[in-house]
Amino acid sequence: MLKYQQVANQIELYIEQHQLQQGTKLPVLESLMDEFSASKSTIIKALDLLEKKGLIFQVRGSGIFVRRKSRMGYINLLSNQGFKKDLEEFDITSEMLQLDVVKPTQEVADNLQIDYDQGVYYVKRIRYINGQTLCVEESYYDKSVVTYLNKQIVTESIFHYVTEGLGLNIGFSEMYIKTGKLTEEEANYLHLKQGDPKLVMESIFFLSNGKPFDFSKVTYNYEQSQFFLLGSGI
Amino acid sequence: MLKYQQVANQIELYIEQHQLQQGTKLPVLESLMDEFSASKSTIIKALDLLEKKGLIFQVRGSGIFVRRKSRMGYINLLSNQGFKKDLEEFDITSEMLQLDVVKPTQEVADNLQIDYDQGVYYVKRIRYINGQTLCVEESYYDKSVVTYLNKQIVTESIFHYVTEGLGLNIGFSEMYIKTGKLTEEEANYLHLKQGDPKLVMESIFFLSNGKPFDFSKVTYNYEQSQFFLLGSGI
DNA sequence: CAGTGGTCTAGACCACACA
């Protein structure tokens, strides 16, 4: 693990364990440099990580301060990207409804940047949060990248399999969010009524070499889902 | 302006003007260092900015590549620039419905971290996109920070006034997103029906010293609004 | 004006991609 990540983790741990309240000032840079035997740049890089995570904020000429905790019960749009680590915090289970190799529709082919005659894995799942229906998820995986899927992989974590099993690196993602009215089929899955509100999130995940490999459409239960997002800088 | 921002701007300009396509490889670091007479760290910091913005992606051991453009017509949740930049091809106007100094409710006082007897500015606005109602916005400003507001400021840009007119620095923000059903009043404003879907976004904006000064609740017309978000790293 | 965070540099060394 990189040094600045280690430093960040240790500072984070310190804040948690000492239950530092919002506004508490952390030691000045020079102290942190001494404590962690690191250069200024390394400390700053660690602090930038924590700032991005929303734990602290830095004020030039003044100090480094603990930021208040954001509201509980919201899903973090930027850390909960389907990655294993973030899903573990909630009690999320999933049930597979379908797993097939299909020809992509134009929409899917466009988003995955593949030809219409290339096969894709189609996966349909329902996810539950603490036993309640959270969302219906339809995912398409480029079969030339994700060469094999089975029920076990799909029920556990596809992303874990992609990174660990296939040794691929996930680089970045795009997410699109809209609201609309539930169709009859969606309403049945979510135990809601047709015409009720839904939140639809389309995501595209890219390998670190820029190749898109996963296009997903997720329909959320509007009663079970709320999201949050931290902004920094302007 | 800082050097790494300048470098980032120039590279961005270069990509735009040469209409570089997705996957195009940019010059290697050393070339960029020469071209901009900057050190490696400075170039990397510039590239990090562009990566965060979603313009490029960097692959260790391989190169720096242009990322594809994301879909048009979506509002960037992280840009913090209002809608102007994302929807600049559309015609956005806003109408002020109310501007008053009021006592905060508990919800407002909590979010702005002030006492119940401190005054806050209450601003209610409607925003239109191409003549259609986009959203209804209710904002509360801590009056001890935003000491004065009038109709002109509110109709133009409050954030511009806060930064330029009052000389304050905006530091970071929190955003909370949920969906629900429109109330009768909201439906009237948005020219939709009671019970139709709505997307509600609550935002809290903080000065760079950590003081929250703006708490806003925005109710979007579900037919007119869609959002996007770029993820990077893991 | 003292204290503190941020930028910038030059260079050593490391980690990964690709052929």
Place this chain on the structure above:
DNA sequence: GTGTGGTCTAGACCACTGC
């Protein structure tokens, strides 16, 4: 192995905050 991006360092200097 070569090329390329990333980490890390030590130190000079800059910019902002607040007494």
